[in-house]
Amino acid sequence: MVAISSPNNNTMKLSGWGRYPRSFSDVVVFNTLQDFSRNLPKFGGYVARGNGRAYGDAAVGRTTTVLTERLNRVRSFDPESGRLIVESGVLLADILATFVPRGFFPPVVPGTKFVTVGGMLAADVHGKNHHKHGGFGDHVEWFTLFLPAGTVVRCSRTENSDIFFATIGGMGLTGIISEVSFRLIPIETGWITQRTVAATDLDATFAALDTNTSATYSVAWIDCLAKGSSLGRGLVYLGEHATQQDLSASKPSATQFVSPKEGRATIPCDLPSWILNSASVRIFNELYYRSNVAKADRLLLVPYDGYFFPLDGLQNWNKIYGHRGFVQYQCVIPRQTAKTAFSEMLTIISRRGNASFLAVLKQLRESAGYLSFPLDGYTLTMDFAVVNGLAPLVQRLDFIVLKYGGRLYLAKDSMQSASTFRAGYPQLSKFREVRQHIEAPRIIDSQLSERLRI
Amino acid sequence: MITTGTVLVVGGTSDIGRATALRYAQAGWAVQLAARNLLEAQRNADDIAIRTGAKVSVHYLDVLETQRFDEFTDSLSPAPDTVICLIGDLGDQYRAQSDPEYATNVLRTNFEGPALLLDIFAERFEARGSGSIIGVSSVAGDRGRASNYIYGSAKAGLSASLSGLRNRLAKAGIHVMTVKPGFVETKMTVGLKLPTLLTAKPDQVARAILSGQASHRNTVYVKPIWLVIMLIINLLPESIFKRLSI
Numbered sequence: 112m113v114a115i116s117s118p119n120n121n122t123m124k125l126s127g128w129g130r131y132p133r134s135f136s137d138v139v140v141f142n143t144l145q146d147f148s149r150n151l152p153k154f155g156g157y158v159a160r161g162n163g164r165a166y167g168d169a170a171v172g173r174t175t176t177v178l179t180e181r182l183n184r185v186r187s188f189d190p191e192s193g194r195l196i197v198e199s200g201v202l203l204a205d206i207l208a209t210f211v212p213r214g215f216f217p218p219v220v221p222g223t224k225f226v227t228v229g230g231m232l233a234a235d236v237h238g239k240n241h242h243k244h245g246g247f248g249d250h251v252e253w254f255t256l257f258l259p260a261g262t263v264v265r266c267s268r269t270e271n272s273d274i275f276f277a278t279i280g281g282m283g284l285t286g287i288i289s290e291v292s293f294r295l296i297p298i299e300t301g302w303i304t305q306r307t308v309a310a311t312d313l314d315a316t317f318a319a320l321d322t323n324t325s326a327t328y329s330v331a332w333i334d335c336l337a338k339g340s341s342l343g344r345g346l347v348y349l350g351e352h353a354t355q356q357d358l359s360a361s362k363p364s365a366t367q368f369v370s371p372k373e374g375r376a377t378i379p380c381d382l383p384s385w386i387l388n389s390a391s392v393r394i395f396n397e398l399y400y401r402s403n404v405a406k407a408d409r410l411l412l413v414p415y416d417g418y419f420f421p422l423d424g425l426q427n428w429n430k431i432y433g434h435r436g437f438v439q440y441q442c443v444i445p446r447q448t449a450k451t452a453f454s455e456m457l458t459i460i461s462r463r464g465n466a467s468f469l470a471v472l473k474q475l476r477e478s479a480g481y482l483s484f485p486l487d488g489y490t491l492t493m494d495f496a497v498v499n500g501l502a503p504l505v506q507r508l509d510f511i512v513l514k515y516g517g518r519l520y521l522a523k524d525s526m527q528s529a530s531t532f533r534a535g536y537p538q539l540s541k542f543r544e545v546r547q548h549i550e551a552p553r554i555i556d557s558q559l560s561e562r563l564r565i
Numbered sequence: 566m567i568t569t570g571t572v573l574v575v576g577g578t579s580d581i582g583r584a585t586a587l588r589y590a591q592a593g594w595a596v597q598l599a600a601r602n603l604l605e606a607q608r609n610a611d612d613i614a615i616r617t618g619a620k621v622s623v624h625y626l627d628v629l630e631t632q633r634f635d636e637f638t639d640s641l642s643p644a645p646d647t648v649i650c651l652i653g654d655l656g657d658q659y660r661a662q663s664d665p666e667y668a669t670n671v672l673r674t675n676f677e678g679p680a681l682l683l684d685i686f687a688e689r690f691e692a693r694g695s696g697s698i699i700g701v702s703s704v705a706g707d708r709g710r711a712s713n714y715i716y717g718s719a720k721a722g723l724s725a726s727l728s729g730l731r732n733r734l735a736k737a738g739i740h741v742m743t744v745k746p747g748f749v750e751t752k753m754t755v756g757l758k759l760p761t762l763l764t765a766k767p768d769q770v771a772r773a774i775l776s777g778q779a780s781h782r783n784t785v786y787v788k789p790i791w792l793v794i795m796l797i798i799n800l801l802p803e804s805i806f807k808r809l810s811i
Binding site for chain 2 (some may be wrong): 142186187188
């Protein structure tokens with residue numbers, strides 16, 4: 112055995128959670144804050160990688176990928192204000208396990224808890240409460256950032272505010288995030304009061320979302336295989352943090368703060384692609400829809416873990432789409448035209464039958480970062496297995512997104528063109544100015560920034 | 566038998582040190598972290614204190630400064646009930662072979678420092694009639710191999726020292742435990758291609774230490790398969806062993 116002195120690097124084939132595309136990159140790990148400062152200036156063409164849960168190529172460096180997994184300490188917590196300061200490599204799962212039992216919850220959680228706080232900031236992630244409480248970036252009070260020279264700057268709405276707004280949603284392209292300060296919200300229990308509204312078509316699904324904007328959490332599941340008069344039929348899930356009263360009324364013997372199950376089921380290997388075919392999923396979707404219609408409008412108490420992170424129970428669920436991987440397609444369309452746009456998109460998808468089996472529809476509002484994804488409108492998310500002929504389908508969808516003034520989420524993206532990206536992100540020039548100013552071009556670069564010519 | 570109290574973790578900035586301190590803190594122990602880099606130790610101490618609510622303090626210690634061990638031990642308040650020594654430095658075998666000064670450092674860091682420090686605690690625990698001593702040694706000390714025998718011989722010395730302590734203190738009711746982690750995914754082994762089946766995570770080592778102490782184990786192989794592997798390696802006749810490259 113030869114001990115290699117830090118920084119240690121080796122070349123690996125890396126991809127995002129979608130396992131597409133895969134590219135070679137040197138991987139570097141630093142141990143201490145001082146190591147980051149000392150060693151970063153020696154590298155070029157790098158980007159930070161937290162837990163690798165961006166779906167596409169955002170967290171793979173142009174030449175080098177810097178792991179932040181060792182920046183994983185909780186720095187301080189004030190139970191009076193809920194203010195939490197953590198290093199960027201701390202996992203959301205870790206925060207939940209530590210603070211939910213003490214009656215605190217993150218202000219925003221995305222669809223998986225296996226993301227780092229640095230990743231949440233860099234992607235300005237949104238949750239089921241975006242329509243009401245905004246994205247993660249809206250809750251960040253300040254953060255510190257390693258610049259290309261290895262120096263550390265503190266950024267907030269008042270200090271280095273241009274770097275602050277470039278880093279929120281900036282996909283790691285302004286530097287390596289070191290520490291992040293934000294406030295947790297108080298909760299009385301670890302349970303969610305869930306109400307399901309069944310909607311028979313796309314109009315009804317939109318209407319169910321629109322009439323329930325006062326709900327803290329809301330999101331719709333859409334059956335992508337439903338056609339004709341049922342096109343866009345869905346189930347809208349509304350949720351609130353359950354109070355102690357809610358809990359004692361309906362589940363008097365339940366524990367106030369349930370801890371998530373530790374053991375997780377795993378997918379042992381890539382599933383053969385025929386398992387998910389339109390016939391099997393059509394049956395599943397039909398049964399799923401009907402069973403939820405039966406439960407609709409009743410109040411259900413569910414543990415927060417299953418409500419927010421249903422897929423986390425299945426480790427490596429990204430293997431169900433087969434060895435070629437998959438892309439998660441997520442766009443947002445402005446309020447006025449969203450229904451028309453989604454109707455066009457769902458028509459294409461449902462005719463194809465096997466492209467995507469379900470979609471998620473959610474209301475969003477404006478966001479803060481120069482490259483933040485959310486805007487005032489609706490977002491639609493679908494999974495596509497990578498198959499021959501996927502590119503033309505995605506291009507047709509991209510065309511609809513552009514026609515209606517929308518954009519694609521960089522944390523999911525692996526296929527859009529540089530021109531589609533430019534059209535969707537009008538604040539790109541401001542973002543580039545900040546990159547110039549901190550001398551990031553050619554130094555901080557990911558596969559994504561290369562592809563989109565950011 | 567000790568269930569909780571104050572645990573001194575020597576090597577408090579190592580990955581295994583951090584994981585072990587966290588597990589003990591979760592189990593209700595107060596934690597003292599001893600390390601050279603106090604800034605890094607404090608970073609771990611704050612993290613553990615916030616996560617668990619335990620009392621965590623940091624203490625400066627350089628295992629090469631053996632003449633200051635008494636002073637260090639006196640400065641701990643309260644005196645710990647359990648001491649866990651996790652000091653280890655794999656070093657660079659090739660450099661150590663031809664650089665005696667460097668080799669001396671590897672030997673002193675892995676053997677002399679830890680063994681002498683634990684001797685001091687042995688004295689105190691014996692006088693007091695209670696306490697637990699846990700030393701993290703290595704399977705590399707079970708048989709010398711070309712690729713790491715300088716580190717390995719120091720760890721062999723530490724294993725012998727721990728077994729001697731155990732023999733000496735058994736009558737006094739003081740538990741002495743030797744821990745052999747095998748491969749562990751830590752900053753010491755970043756960049757090495759380690760076989761998954763044989764490699765433990767720092768937290769697995771931490772849990773093995775905590776449960777090993779609770780059940781009064783003498784020697785703990787974190788991954789039991791290492792016991793089998795080392796048994797086979799130790800049974801190989803030297804005439805064969807010397808020709809192998811393992």
